[in-house]
Amino acid sequence: MVVPMRASTEPAPRAVAGAPVVDIKGLSLTYEAADGPVYALSNVDLQIAEGEFVSFIGPSGCGKTTLLRVVADLEQPSGGHIRVNGVSPNEARLRRDYGFIFQAPALYPWRTIRRNVELPLEIFGISKAERRERSARQLELVNLKGFENKFPWQLSGGMQQRASIARALSFDPKLLLMDEPFGALDEIVRDHLNEQLLRLWDKTGKTVLFVTHSIPEAVFLSTKIVVMSPRPGRIIDIIDASSLGRMRDLDIRETPEFLQIAHRVREGLRAGHSYDD
Amino acid sequence: MTTEAAAIPGLKARRASFRPWEGNTLPVLVIVLAIVGLWYAAALAMNWRGTADAFERAGEARSAPEIALATMGQERPMLPAPHQIVFELKKTVIDTPTTSRRSLVYHAWVTLSSTLVGFGLGTALGIVLAVLVVHVKTLERSLMPWVISSQTIPILAIAPIIIVVLGSIGVTGLLPKSIISAYLCFFPITIGMVKGLNSPDPMQRDLMRTYSASQAQTLWRLRLPASLPYLFAGLKVAVAISLVGAIVGELPTGAQAGLGARLLAGSYYGQTIQIWAALFGAAILASLLVATVGLVERLVNRSMGARTA
Known part of the structure; x- marks a missing residue:
């Protein structure tokens, strides 16, 4: 696997203050299936700053889990540029930069x-x-x-x-990668865990990448929501939700601001034909 | 039919009265009694001719019930009656000092010692092969066919060769028998362990990868613990076959001691009761070995937090 490097524009590892924790440019991942190539990720650009809580939302097959696994060095991209804490995902994994939480x-x-x-x-x-x-x-x-x-x-x-x-x-670890961690739980338990997770994130100041297919969960937790769409897997919209503040309780889900963001997420999913069958 | 009609209510009544007994003991008892009954019937039928001929040669005229009774007490019956085997077992296990060459305990111990050494060797070999096959991809293709074909050779054909080859390089006594035993018993362990070592799901393996754990760490902390149920399934089969291997190993050597030697001597001299007693001795020994493995399995399971049913 070769990830082309842009040597000239490459920041020195951890040299620049405020450098993104995750820096992705033009990332793509294609694999060969029996009935032709599958474009799991296509031309993905994304920067995540330290301390952010970023949710990835989209229907199945949109590449959100694949993207998380590329960050974790559990999948190898077929092209593009990716840096985790200023180094390649492989080096980041070897120096145990992240904690991964599975489905x-x-x-x-x-x-x-x-x-x-x-x-x-x-x-x-x-x-x-x-x-x-x-x-x-x-x-x-x-x-x-x-x-x-x-x-x-x-x-x-x-x-x-x-x-x-x-x-x-x-x-x-400074970085937490969570792949639909609460997907298998009922809604009551999930709400409760979401509140606890938010408190934990606020207390520890970690950067969190969180994959979900629940719109309320994504809006409730995140400072940034990445809306993705399948065939090819790509980013449709990146929504800033930091205006909701860092500490939130479940009641926030009734506020107009929350509903507005949720609406924009839904719009993004619709624009990506996520509701088509 | 009137008899049938009359029998049905009686049958029902009997069933109801048997209720308190319902459990495992009754069915087990019934099966045991049925087998013993069939055995006696078979002994009667198979020994009849020989018994009748013997009386005839002696010029004695006997009635059918007398012949029937005599079939149960032959010195060299075609098929010994169950009680004859029980008496022979009592005579050779309890009434004979264990140091005597006539004691079945003495012979069982000789076989058991080579069984245990063979089982130990086979288990070690089986586990090492499985670990190698799982970790070195080329070995799965190059080694596994040999492992499998090793088991397609009849052990009776290869046992004398092993004994002779080892004897020519000066290895005699317990070890050649143990090697035959190990040769037979490593196989179920390797097959079970390969499956067991590969049993962790992708998530459990990915977890180790996210910790950038070494292969050795993954082996000790994930693959081996996950493989233990498969290992124990293999061990139970292996311990029984290793006993068979040890007995087979005693046959071509003309061994002086051991259950195999006892079987061989019995067949030389037509001592069918002795053969059957040795067979039962082997069966009891095998059951004890399998039960011991089962006990260890339960202890290990408990310490590993298995659900108690």
Whole structure:
């Protein structure tokens, strides 16, 4: 895989203050399927600044998960330019710059909740005492104190997903990549987790990339909403939602400002023929 | 038919009265009794001719019930009756000191020791092969066909060759038998472990990738724990076959001791009761081994937080 570099315009890694955490220019990803090439991503441009909460929304096949996985170095782009924290996604992954939260909790069933949260710390070779200390702190942060010695199956789906968030936070990455983390949960649990996530984001100041297919969830959480469309996977609209403020409660969803942004998201989806079948 | 009509209410009544017994014990008991009953019937039928001929040669005229009774007490019956095997087992297991060469416990121990060494070797080989096959893509194509074809060779054909080859380089005694046993038992472990090591779902593997975990870390923390259920399924099969391997290994060597030697000696001298007793000894030993593996499995499962049903 070769990602063409624009050497002359390339900023030195982490040299410039306020440099984007994620910097994407002209990114594309094509793969060969049985019935011809699939354009998963086509000419994607995006800059994400530090501390932003960016949601990616669009119908299935729009490439939102693929884009997140390219940032995470779990997929290789076929062209374009991408920098994560000023380096290639591969280097960013190797120096463990991000925590990834999957659609399912992906907890290891043979480990207790505590040992699941400590898994990345074990891999990074952190001492047992510090692992204990950090896992306790993270489990408290996601309100799972007292469940340390339970096995995953003994917890509800929402609690399992919170444990997986604690696991991603345990090594304190600057960047959180979340791939429809609450998609499998019911709406009541999801609302609750959204509020908790927002509080967590405000407290920790992390940069979050969040893939969802729920418009209210995207508007409620984000400072920036990226609307995407399929065939080829591309960005239709980038909506600034920072005017809603950093700290929000669920009531904000009734305000005209919220509804206006939600409306614009819906317009974007319609313009991208997302509602066509 | 009137008899049938009369039988039905009786049958129903009996069923109802059996309710309190309903559980696992009754069906198991019924099956055991049925097998023993069939066995006695078969013993009667198969030994009849020999018994009748023996009386005839002796010039003694016997009635049919007398012959029938005698079929159950032959010294070298075609098919020994169950109680004859039980008495033989009692004689060779309980009444004989375990140090004696007539003790079945002594022979069972000889076979068990090479079984356990073979099982250990086979398990180690099986796991190592599986780890290699999973990690080195070219080995999956180049090694697996050999692994599979190794099991298509009849062990009875290859066992003497192994014994002779090893004997010529000075390896004798317990080890050649163990190697035959290992040769048979590594296979289900390799097959199970390859599947088990590949069983983690893509998300669980991607997770390790996001931590940029090394292959060794992924092996120890993800692949191996995930493969344990498959390993135990393989081990249960393997432990039983490793006993078969050890017994087969005793046949071509003309071994002086072991269940295989006991079977061989029994067939030389037409001691059918001795053969059957040795077979039962082997079956009991195999059940104990499988049960032990099952027990270890349960302990491991508990420590790994498996759901308790």
